[in-house]
Amino acid sequence: MQRVTLKDKTFVPYITSDKISASVKQLAQKINTDLVNDMPLFLVVLNGSFMFAADLLKEVTIPCEISFIKLASYHGTSSTGTVTEMIGLTEEIKGRTVVVVEDIVDTGVTLEKLVALLTKKEVKQIKVASFLLKPEAYKKDIAVDYVGMEIPNDFVVGYGLDYDGLGRNMKEIFVLESK
Ligand code: IMP
Ligand code: MG
Numbered sequence: 001m002q003r004v005t006l007k008d009k010t011f012v013p014y015i016t017s018d019k020i021s022a023s024v025k026q027l028a029q030k031i032n033t034d035l036v037n038d039m040p041l042f043l044v045v046l047n048g049s050f051m052f053a054a055d056l057l058k059e060v061t062i063p064c065e066i067s068f069i070k071l072a073s074y075h076g077t078s079s080t081g082t083v084t085e086m087i088g089l090t091e092e093i094k095g096r097t098v099v100v101v102e103d104i105v106d107t108g109v110t111l112e113k114l115v116a117l118l119t120k121k122e123v124k125q126i127k128v129a130s131f132l133l134k135p136e137a138y139k140k141d142i143a144v145d146y147v148g149m150e151i152p153n154d155f156v157v158g159y160g161l162d163y164d165g166l167g168r169n170m171k172e173i174f175v176l177e178s179k
Contacts, residue, residue, distance in 0.1 A: 004157075004174055006166040011157055015149065020131075020159060020173065021055065023148040027129065028059030030146060031099070035127070036062045038097040043089070045114065046070045047168065048103035051160035052131040052148070056067035057099065067091050071110055083127075086117050094122045102130040103160045108140035132156070150165055 003012045007060035007090075042060075044053040046068055048068075057066060070087045098118055100171045105111050111128065118126055129146035136153040141169070 003177065004167070004170070006157065006163045009163060010176050010177045011167070013172060014156060014175040015159075015173035017080050017171045018169075019150070024052065024055045024131070025059050027131075027148055028048050028056055031056075031060055031129065032062050034098060035064075038125075040064050040097040040099045040127070041091060041093060042066045042101050043118075044068045044100045044101045045103075045110075046088075046162045048162065049101050049131075051168070051171075052103055053101045056129065056131075060158075065091070069114075071114060086114065093118070095124050097125050097127065098123045099127045099129055102128065102143070104132040104134070104156075105130045106137050108138050109140065109143055111144075112140050113151055126163070132161075 003010055005011075011076070040062075042053070042057060042064055044050065044066065047070070053066075057064075067089065071085075099112060100111070100118075102111065105128075111130075115126055115128075127145045128142065129150040130144050131143055133147045133150050134148050134153050135150050155163070155176040156173050157167035157176075158173045160168050162168045
């Protein structure tokens with residue numbers, strides 16, 4: 001893995017694709033055990049989660065449905081703290097077990113807003129699966145039930161995560177180089 005430059009920033013290798021797939025598989029196995037009788041609806045939060053969701057759901061073997069929504073809150077390398085509405089949810093979700101699929105939970109502002117929107121729709125239960133979690137930044141009480149990896153409060157790209165729209169296609173995760 002080489003360092004990469006995206007616009008004005010340089011990133012260094014951080015999590016290899018082997019480590020990523022090992023933790024995604026473990027996470028899927030937990031979901032397969034826990035939710036075997038729930039017929040969950042996986043709600044993939046675009047854009048960042050597309051790669052994690054594809055890998056995760058290939059390993060999820062229980063009966064389930066998959067849908068995609070979009071929210072936006074992030075500009076550059078720090079969270080703006082505001083989240084717009086949820087776009088694209090057409091499924092009837094009342095009474096369902098919904099598994100929110102996130103790329104990363106940072107401050108948790110996005111997650112909190114999304115959980116509030118879903119709660120209004122009278123779902124049966126909400127589970128949260130996030131590939132990455134930044135425990136030092138996370139300020140909310142909502143349980144993140146399935147976490148691939150915990151990372152320090154650093155800015156990362158790759159595996160779906162972007163810096164200003166770039167880097168989502170990289171299959172490894174890179175971290176901003178410390179100066
Ligand atoms: P939160 O609302 O602060 O939890 O941040 C939510 C969103 O910010 C995530 O879904 C990501 O899209 C983005 N984000 C947070 N941390 C990072 C990062 O380190 N790299 C890229 N995007 C990030
Ligand atoms: Mg996201």
